[in-house]
Amino acid sequence: MNTTGLDLSAEYNARIALARxxxxxxxxxxxxxLSDAIERSWRRCLSLGLTPATPADLSLLTARELRESRxxxxxxxxxxxxxxENLYQQIANTGSVVILTDAEATVLASISRDDPLTRRGGRPGMCWQEQRMGTNAIGTVIVEQQAVTVLGREHYLDQNGxxxxxxxxxxxxxxxxxGVLDISGGNSVHQNHIQDLAxxxxxVIENRLILTQLGMHTVVRFHSRPEFLGTLWEAIAAFSHNGTLxxxxxxxLTLLEIGRDHFHRHDFSSLFDYxxxxxxxHFSVAGRSxxxxxxxxxxRVYASASPVSTAAGRPACGSSGHGSSVVSGDGSIRRFDLCLADVALGDAPLHELLEKARLAYSADIPVLLQGETGSGKEALAKALHFASPRKSGPFVPINCASIPETLIESELFGYADGAFTGAKRGGAVGKVQLSDKGTLFLDExxxxxxxxxxxxxxxxxxREVAPVGSTKLIPVDIGVICATHMNLKELIAQNRFREDLYYRLNGLKVLLPPLRQRKNLREIITHIVDSxxxxxxxxxxxxxxxxxxxxHPWPGNMRQLCNxxxxxxxxxxxxTQIELQHLTDDFLNEMIGRRIAGGAEMAETIHTGTLTSLEAQAVQRALERHGGNISVTAAALGISRATLYRKIKNYLPGTRND
Incomplete structure (x- = not known):
């Protein structure tokens, strides 16, 4: 199956109508x-007795059933x-919904605008099994166990067209x-790269599951190119204490050439000549290359081992540091430590502020980083760590907002054997103890x-910690860096944050400017592309x-720019060159939408009645009619997205080069 445009063309719709x-x-x-997966799904639906006119089953689980599923x-x-949340930021302005379901196709969570078209399909408790909804991406993925895209009338039921x-x-x-991760929206906004994003x-979710659920195993990261270690493309495998995969x-799985059902047949020595x-x-010493x-x-591959903990309560294997690794000119591998220059990138006032933070943290004074979400607080925390006397020790981050309140105590302080129902045998080491001789980064x-x-x-x-369920005090030597996007003084006034803790953590406060206020934005962009x-x-x-x-206003700051x-x-x-056509619709829509929402008018310097003036008015009316959506507006005007953007840049104040 081949669809070339972002909109479903008349020609494509005619082909689908013929196929139906x-x-x-x-x-x-x-x-x-049709793709093979869609054709197989149609045949399954036919065998189930469904017809195109069969109404979709929009019934929901009861509140109790949904709680149990969750x-x-x-x-x-x-x-x-x-x-x-990260994925939704990337597609927010397309009017789409991000949906997570369980293995039974039941919606567990979703993120969308308050839009009836997308809200309808993403309601928690709705079930998208093929027997209830016909061919659809979620239900068909569960049967096929592979990624699937379903466009328009490829849906079996007319109601989902x-x-x-x-x-x-x-x-x-x-x-x-x-589970299944799904992005759904109207046919007019579907983009060819949506499947890649999903x-x-x-x-990312699968990798995090391995790292969070298998902390008591030896977790090995490997890739044929060492610069890809620590990225989405790295291979991750977990081995038991005796080396069994x-x-x-x-x-x-791809690199090892094994199937998902064959883990138990392999061990470390059968896969690697080592x-x-x-x-x-090799990795019993922290910081090894x-x-x-x-x-x-x-x-040939390059491998590193993540920190794991033994029942004895100490790191058993893995580099506790979080620096990257790069290849030097002679082909050897060396440790690459983030530096403050990589954060400041020539911004003199910011570099001066960061130098003060380096001096403070090197003297074991706690540093509090404050800035908008995505402004690079963790990157700065790592840079401060590697610029301090603690750089040979571990850098241990913990996000206080992403861990449920019921789990954060055991995550932070660890727990003893038998501390609570479901506790791992032998207990677990907490983040505080893991950061001994290094840095504990308390995000949010x-x-x-x-x-x-x-x-x-x-x-x-x-400077000592007792794991949950234990009275034994364990001495720790840690440096502390905290980060927040909130105003902690206001939280203190609301009795939501302890004043004595605030003054313990706030040895030196660093206010990170949002990306839109950075004077060296061009250098930052070039640096990210190069990296x-x-x-x-x-x-x-x-x-x-x-x-x-x-x-661009960059509401998501550095995180959005990197994405x-x-x-x-x-x-x-x-x-080899990033052009306008490589930028996603939601990025361009966000920028143009803000201009239109602000009441911007096309350039008044264009003489009224000229051909250029008429064209400018046509572009503005089309943008307003389609809510600033670049793809829909371009299709309506019969021009490409890149051509439309160039016209907008010429006509809309604030987007021209003055």
């Missing part, structure tokens, strides 16, 4: 119109929620399907439950694309 006519009359389907998928929900949806399966660390987000992500004990010994390994087939500290703030204060004052282009040659940004970057650049590089393929 053939299929429902019992005739052979035309070749190349409880069964509690770990998935907790791990996936940050990625759902106005939708287009892309979904990807989510597997647990042991290869079992546990698949990448599903991989117990879990692997998609990249690992002893498991020697590998563990990646190890060069060979598959039995002779293929303003979200820490008030009940835990007193205990954290005692740990910081006494993400390792292994694929030098990449550049066209002047038109750079102009769009420089004029936009990463997506552009995926859409770029083998090209």
């Amino acid at each position: 006519g053939h299929f429902f009359q019992g005739e052979s389907l035309p070749r190349g119109v 409880e069964r998928s509690r770990v998935l929900l907790e791990v996936a929620q940050p990625e759902l 106005p939708f287009s949806c892309s979904a990807s399966p989510v597997f647990d660390p042991f290869g079992k399907l546990i 698949s990448m987000s599903a991989q 117990v879990a692997a992500n998609r990249a690992a 002893s498991f004990d020697r590998f563990q010994d 990646p190890q060069l390994l060979y598959f039995r087939s002779g293929m 500290i303003g979200d820490m439950p008030l009940s835990l703030q007193a205990r954290l204060l005692r740990v910081l004052q006494e 993400k282009s390792h292994g694929r040659g030098k990449l550049s940004v066209s002047e038109e694309a750079m102009d769009a970057f420089l004029k 936009v650049v990463s997506t552009a590089m995926v859409l770029l393929g083998s090209g």
Whole structure:
């Protein structure tokens, strides 16, 4: 199946109509119109007795049934929620909905605007099984166990024809399907890269599941190119204490050439030409460089081991540091430590402020980072760590907002054997103890439950911690960096944050400016493009694309910029220059939508009655009619997205180069 435009063209719709006519009359389907997965789904629906006129089953679970479903998928929900929000930021202005379901196709959570078209399909408790809804991305993914896109009338039921949806399966660390991640919206806004975004987000969730659920195992990250360690494309595999393979992500399964059902047949030594004990010994010392390994087939990979904890309560394997690794000119691997210059990038006032923070933290004075969401607080925290005397120790982050209140105490302080029902045998080491001789980074500290703030204060004052369920005090030597987007003074006034803890943490406050206020935005963009282009040659940004970057308000700050650049590089393929056509609709829509919402009029300098003036008025009316949506407006005007953007730049105040 091939669809070339962002809108479903009349030609494509005609082909689908022809295919439906053939299929429902019992005739052979035309070749190349439907994907194999869609054709198989249609045949399943036919065998179930469904017809195109069958009404979709829009019934919902009861409140009790939904609670039970969510409880069964509690770990998935907790791990996936940050990625759902991140994904929605990337597609927010398309009018689409992000949906997470369980393995039974029941909607567990969704994020969307208050739009009837998208809200209808994403209501928690709705079930998207094929037998209830016909061919649809969620239900078909569950049967096919592979990513699926269903466009318009590829849906079996006529009632679902106005939708287009892309979904990807989510597997647990042991290869079992546990959910589906879906992006759905109207046919007029579906973009060709939506499937890629859904698949990448599903991989992020799967990787996090491995790292959060298998902390007591040796978790090995590997890739044929060391610069890809620590990225979405790295392979991740977990091995038991005796070296048996117990879990692997998609990249690992591909590199190892094994199926999801064959984990138990392999161990470390059967996969790598190296002893498991020697590998563990190599990473028993914190901060070790990646190890060069060979598959039995002779293929070379670079591997590192994440920190894991033993029942004895100490790191058993893995580098506790979080620096990246790069290849030097002679081919050897060295530790790459983030530096403050990478954060400031020539911004003199910011560099001066960061230098003060470096001096303070190097003297063991706590640093409090304050800034908008996505402004780079964790990157700065890492840079401060690696610029301090603690750089040889671990950098241990914990996000106080992303961990449920019932779990954050055990995550932070650890727990003893038998501390509570469901506790791991032998207990677990908490983040405070793991950061001994290093840095504990408390992100979103303003979200820490008030009940835990007193205990954290005692740990910081006494420099010793007792795991949950234990009276044994363990001494710790930690440096502390905190971050928040909230005003902690206001939280203190509302009795939501302890004043004594605030003054313990606020040795020096650093206010990070939002991206839109950075004076060196061009240098920041160039730096991010360069940092993400390792292994694929030098990449550049066209002047038109750079102009769009420089004029964007960047509400998501550095995180949004990194996401936009990463997506552009995926859409770029083998090209070497990022152009306007590689920028997603939601990025351009966000910028143009803000101009229109602000009441901007086309440039008044254009003489009334001229051809240029008439064209400017036509562009503005089309933009207003379609809510600033670039793709829909371009299609209505019969021009490309890039051409439309160039016209907008010329006519709309604030988007021109004055």
